[in-house]
Amino acid sequence: MVVIAFDGDKVPNHIRYGNLLVECSLYPKQIDMCYRCGRLGHRMDVCPNPEDRISRGCGMKNTEPSHVCSNPKCSLCGGNHLTANK
Known part of the structure; x- marks a missing residue:
């Protein structure tokens, strides 16, 4: 797989x-979520809030x-459902 960035919001x-004609498709951006503190934007291994557990x-x-969780949310x-499980 090769990722190519295009200016704007249109992808050919x-x-x-x-000499190849290569098909393009959108690459969905992944959002990092920390399973330690529950915040978005970083992973658990680089959590800036390791004391905040969720x-x-x-x-x-x-x-x-x-x-033990009785009602998942x-x-x-x-x-x-479990966080980020869907």
């Missing part, structure tokens, strides 16, 4: 690369290691 269906199951903050959308 095909581009010519040498349960991925229910979103409760600073839970004990023995914590996504911290991103509020849905009844």
